[in-house]
Amino acid sequence: MKLYFVRTDPVQEVAAEPATLDLLTDILRPKAVEPRATPEFLSTARSxxxxxxxxxxxxxxxxxxxxxxxxxxxxxxxxxxxxYLAALMRVTTSQP
Structure with a gap:
């Protein structure tokens, strides 16, 4: 499953449908081996x-x-x- 993060400031809570939130909670739970995310992301998210x-x-x-x-x-x-994500990733070429 791909996770799409949408931010609306000021952020005061993180919401998702139950299965998605359970997956996110599992990803953020400390483990002996962290195969799915960088240590920097995990420490930031947990803090x-x-x-x-x-x-x-x-x-x-x-x-x-x-x-x-x-x-x-x-x-x-x-x-x-x-x-929105497709528009961000779209490669545009400009002609002189």
Missing amino acids: LGWPLVYDEKLPAGVVHCRPSSPDAVEPPTLAEVEG
Whole structure:
């Protein structure tokens, strides 16, 4: 499963649907061998202390780092996230 991280400032919690959040929690759990992420990423993620929240409304694979206030912005759909990432990775060539 690919994980897509979406950030809406100010970040106060990390939310994902249950299976995605369980996977993220497993990835962040300290282990004798850390095969899936760099030590720098893991130590940073573990030190933030943001609450992890199950959110059934989020699509699988999307992790939303968001404010916890009730009037927070709605999370983007998986199609919107994929479109945004595709636009970032698109190689453009310019002609003189």
